[in-house]
Amino acid sequence: MGTALLYDEEMTKYKLLWVDAACKIEVPERLIVSYEALVRSGLSDRCISIPAREASDSEILLVHSELYLEAVKKTPYMTLEDLKEFTLQFGDVYFHPNIYHCAKLASGSALQLVDSVMTGKVRNGIALVRPPGHHSMHSAANGFCVFNNVAIAARYAKQKYGVKRVLIVDWDIHHGQGVQYCFEDDPSVLYFSWHRYEHQNFWPNLRESDYDSVGKESGAGFNINVPWNNVGMENSDYLSVFCHVLLPVAYEFCPDLVLVCAGFDSAIGDPEGEMCATPDIFAHLTHLLMNLAGGKLCAVLEGGYNLTSLAQSVCQTVQTLLGDPLPQLANLRGPCKSAVESLQCARSAHRRYWSFLKHATDPPMTDISTKHIKSAMEEEEKTEMAEEERCTEGKVWPEPPERLCPPVCSASVLPDDVACPDGLKRLSSSKDLEPLLVSKLKNRFRTAAVDGDGVTTFSRLYTLIEKLVANEIRNGLVLVPDVAAVMMCVVQDLTSDLVKRVLVVCVGKEKELDYVTTDGKVLVVQISSEDSEEQRSKYYIPVCLKKGCSDTSGFIQAVLGLLLPLGYEYNPDLVLLVRMPGSGVVDSMWQQLIGLLQGFAKGHTLVLMQVNEKACMGSTASALLGHPAPPLQDLQTPFPEDGDALERLRERLQADWKMLQTTS
Numbered sequence: 001m002g003t004a005l006l007y008d009e010e011m012t013k014y015k016l017l018w019v020d021a022a023c024k025i026e027v028p029e030r031l032i033v034s035y036e037a038l039v040r041s042g043l044s045d046r047c048i049s050i051p052a053r054e055a056s057d058s059e060i061l062l063v064h065s066e067l068y069l070e071a072v073k074k075t076p077y078m079t080l081e082d083l084k085e086f087t088l089q090f091g092d093v094y095f096h097p098n099i100y101h102c103a104k105l106a107s108g109s110a111l112q113l114v115d116s117v118m119t120g121k122v123r124n125g126i127a128l129v130r131p132p133g134h135h136s137m138h139s140a141a142n143g144f145c146v147f148n149n150v151a152i153a154a155r156y157a158k159q160k161y162g163v164k165r166v167l168i169v170d171w172d173i174h175h176g177q178g179v180q181y182c183f184e185d186d187p188s189v190l191y192f193s194w195h196r197y198e199h200q201n202f203w204p205n206l207r208e209s210d211y212d213s214v215g216k217e218s219g220a221g222f223n224i225n226v227p228w229n230n231v232g233m234e235n236s237d238y239l240s241v242f243c244h245v246l247l248p249v250a251y252e253f254c255p256d257l258v259l260v261c262a263g264f265d266s267a268i269g270d271p272e273g274e275m276c277a278t279p280d281i282f283a284h285l286t287h288l289l290m291n292l293a294g295g296k297l298c299a300v301l302e303g304g305y306n307l308t309s310l311a312q313s314v315c316q317t318v319q320t321l322l323g324d325p326l327p328q329l330a331n332l333r334g335p336c337k338s339a340v341e342s343l344q345c346a347r348s349a350h351r352r353y354w355s356f357l358k359h360a361t362d363p364p365m366t367d368i369s370t371k372h373i374k375s376a377m378e379e380e381e382k383t384e385m386a387e388e389e390r391c392t393e394g395k396v397w398p399e400p401p402e403r404l405c406p407p408v409c410s411a412s413v414l415p416d417d418v419a420c421p422d423g424l425k426r427l428s429s430s431k432d433l434e435p436l437l438v439s440k441l442k443n444r445f446r447t448a449a450v451d452g453d454g455v456t457t458f459s460r461l462y463t464l465i466e467k468l469v470a471n472e473i474r475n476g477l478v479l480v481p482d483v484a485a486v487m488m489c490v491v492q493d494l495t496s497d498l499v500k501r502v503l504v505v506c507v508g509k510e511k512e513l514d515y516v517t518t519d520g521k522v523l524v525v526q527i528s529s530e531d532s533e534e535q536r537s538k539y540y541i542p543v544c545l546k547k548g549c550s551d552t553s554g555f556i557q558a559v560l561g562l563l564l565p566l567g568y569e570y571n572p573d574l575v576l577l578v579r580m581p582g583s584g585v586v587d588s589m590w591q592q593l594i595g596l597l598q599g600f601a602k603g604h605t606l607v608l609m610q611v612n613e614k615a616c617m618g619s620t621a622s623a624l625l626g627h628p629a630p631p632l633q634d635l636q637t638p639f640p641e642d643g644d645a646l647e648r649l650r651e652r653l654q655a656d657w658k659m660l661q662t663t664s
């Protein structure tokens with residue numbers, strides 16, 4: 001299934017008609033440059049174009065009051081003076097004779113997107129709209145917003161499609177207070193927002209935007225705010241919050257639909273956000289949400305005022321929605337101190353609501369009352385920072401790298417008597433290995449893996465790895481008689497001169513891996529049921545689950561809270577996913593893991609499985625081909641021992657691996 005793109009140039013036909021410093025950045029060109037970038041890059045042609053439509057009164061009334069709707073209805077007929085007068089009753093927003101029409105198109109576009117996804121016409125999609133929506137409230141326009149496009153879409157999805165749980169992710173740099181107010185007492189809609197806050201000193205300066213607003217009454221726990229109290233947040237900060245706050249809760253919530261308040265003022269160069277995250281971060285944020293809700297994801301444009309970073313960020317998002325390989329994110333050096341404080345506060349505030357956050361530790365007690373009164377030093381520091389940051393216009397960043405689709409998506413190396421799963425391309429051609437390499441393999445392993453037939457297998461394996469590295473193939477599936485033995489060969493002999501860094505993810509454990517690098521060429525993360533007594537090195541990380549890999553709750557927690565952060569920091573060129581025989585890993589979990597690992601190494605994942613487990617080749621192939629993984633249904637509360645162990649492991653490793661930091 002494809003990706004929907006909604007865009008209608010009618011929504012460019014309104015603008016600010018008077019002088020207003022706060023509103024001048026919200027210009028028609030925002031939509032024009034975004035759409036044109038999609039056209040120029042060929043991405044729009046790869047999407048399924050869905051027409052915009054006007055939201056009806058009843059749809060708008062799902063969120064807004066009649067009073068407000070009737071008032072806005074009058075604006076097309078107002079004189080300039082009336083429009084100015086009408087605008088005065090609201091904050092940081094402007095009206096125009098055509099904005100009512102455009103606001104209906106913006107909301108209607110979001111509804112068209114929901115229809116396209118919920119009816120299975122498309123898998124996911126994006127609506128490029130203006131005016132944005134997430135600040136508008138029941139009876140008020142605010143922050144350039146007239147109707148709350150995403151809030152209306154959430155209510156519409158529940159009403160029309162009986163959607164039980166909706167996750168709204170708001171990565172815009174402003175707090176979507178309109179969305180928060182709409183759903184704060186509603187446990188069926190989980191609202192997550194990060195936003196520039198600076199201890200309530202940044203617009204919209206609301207006390208209820210802080211991390212302690214967790215929702216009300218039956219909605220307690222279903223509103224997550226992560227305030228950014230400094231500017232200059234980077235890719236590491238955003239990914240840390242996804243891995244340690246949003247994703248654990250999102251998986252536990254298990255939504256039927258994901259809506260994204262896709263604001264790009266959180267990108268570098270934006271005058272509002274003054275952050276430093278690069279446009280390619282949105283490729284990863286989108287990817288990390290795409291295995292939820294069976295891939296049903298609707299992104300709706302909110303903010304984004306630097307026309308260059310906006311256009312690039314939109315393209316990065318659409319390319320990921322289309323399933324293209326992800327760009328590698330370099331030098332992620334972990335969250336800054338302020339980000340760790342924010343994510344620790346958010347985790348702690350929600351510990352009581354989410355079993356996946358149960359082991360979150362409390363932030364060091366700072367007197368809350370003084371939190372809002374900054375010390376002179378901090379003020380001084382902020383001014384310096386603000387000084388340096390203020391030149392966002394001067395901010396430069398590299399154009400995101402090309403994300404080329406290899407000619408072959410998934411290849412397989414299988415014993416001749418095993419049928420190749422649908423969609424995979426069997427790799428049979430292979431050049432003969434260097435005699436030196438063959439002898440190395442032979443004298444290293446006398447197991448069945450390397451008899452006459454084994455050498456063929458190794459030749460094909462070597463060829464497959466060469467093609468992965470050359471980006472001729474995206475990923476691969478290999479079936480061998482002895483997984484452990486072949487893994488050693490791959491790690492020691494077949495990759496050494498082909499790749500710089502290999503991330504080995506071992507699911508299950510047959511025996512102690514007697515091979516551990518210390519030079520960092522290989523990072524092994526082994527998830528199994530057995531504890532490994534001693535800590536070998538920074539590059540061998542055993543994760544012990546009380547009930548082993550069959551415990552999906554413990555498994556997904558280890559993946560989100562440990563494997564993902566490690567993988568981002570390590571930034572491998574190849575991922576070797578090894579399924580040890582008898583691991584007991586659940587199929588949906590296995591597919592989720594393969595899906596999530598696609599975020600690394602441009603999707604170059606090599607799955608190594610034992611021939612006697614060929615029964616799960618089908619689901620493995622499906623995940624490798626980019627089909628969304630099935631949701632992890634009714635996750636049990638993780639075992640306390642596992643939550644504790646994970647927390648201790650993070651604390652022990654965070655000195656070496658900064659992305660594991662969750663406590664200041």
Ligand SMILES: NCCCNCCCCCC(=O)CS
Pocket residue numbers: 022092132135143144172174203263265272302303304
């Ligand atoms: N009143 C002092 C000036 C504060 N600037 C307000 C800007 C509103 C931004 C809204 C937005 O970007 C939606 S995504």
Ligand SMILES: [Zn+2]
Pocket residue numbers: 172173174263265272302303304
């Ligand atoms: Zn914004």
